[in-house]
């Protein structure tokens with residue numbers, strides 16, 4: 001395991017550390033000292049970890065805003081509640097919000113702290129695997145509305161992130177799988193060979209899990225450092241599986257699947273499109289599907305209404321000038337090669353890369369969607 005217990009993230013707007021498994025009250029105090037603090041959490045997390053958070057944070061400065069649990073509460077009404085709690089607690093420009101929960105809480109805390117008195121600092125203590133490896137790092141803070149997911153929001157980087165593996169012990173298996181979907185996503189795009197270690201057996205090993213988390217955050221840090229506001233196309237690659245995934249979530253009214261599960265099924269749809277385009281080796285697509293399955297994730301979604309599913313792509317933030325944008329994987333292996341020889345290639349990581357495409361023929365998209373009916 002890595003000796004260094006933190007990952008440094010240097011973006012243009014802020015430099016901060018993501019501490020891995022070294023969370024303690026002294027460390028946290030460095031950030032909270034002499035500040036009014038508002039901790040934002042949800043009912044389930046707060047009930048489970050009330051004493052954890054109270055032991056970690058000096059209670060005389062701490063105020064709480066506890067929201068209902070669930071993606072369906074990631075909306076403007078909850079933001080109003082956080083702002084209300086912040087005004088009630090008389091937070092000032094020097095105050096701090098702390099996100100204590102999964103991706104939903106982390107997004108909303110980032111958003112509310114980004115607009116409260118034109119922006120105050122926030123810290124993140126992610127309690128879900130998905131929030132540890134994705135939502136808490138990089139400062140994307142979006143909320144949902146009737147038009148779709150994360151369509152309202154801002155970029156607001158945290159001042160620090162505290163990842164404590166302790167939370168994984170009590171996390172439902174389904175939530176662990178959902179977080180693993182984001183790990184499979186980022187490895188597929190930027191470090192394909194790292195996927196090899198993912199097996200249902202290895203995932204039981206906490207050291208392996210810790211190094212998967214560490215490596216995913218390092219990759220995410222690299223991406224946001226080089227394209228903080230998703231301008232150059234690099235960060236957009238993190239949306240691999242998300243265009244299809246968001247449409248799955250929308251079709252199910254955000255009720256049926258966890259975000260990571262929808263992303264897993266979205267990755268498969270994106271790969272089917274890549275294979276049809278002839279840019280991805282089918283055995284690489286199968287390999288990724290097998291990895292998602294090892295993580296306990298669903299991989300095949302049954303579309304209810306193909307026309308509507310297609311239309312929902314246009315709500316995606318990546319659609320510019322009515323052009324659909326898809327993040328696809330490209331591999332440069334000849335068709336006859338076996339999976340074993342591909343995986344043994346010395347420069348495997350440079351043989352598979354993610355790419356953003358806006359030139360996909362509508363007919364082909366429908367061909368893909370019709371395969372999932």
Ligand code: GLY
Pocket residue numbers: 134135137138140235238239
């Ligand atoms: N979750 C994708 C990103 O942070 O850009």
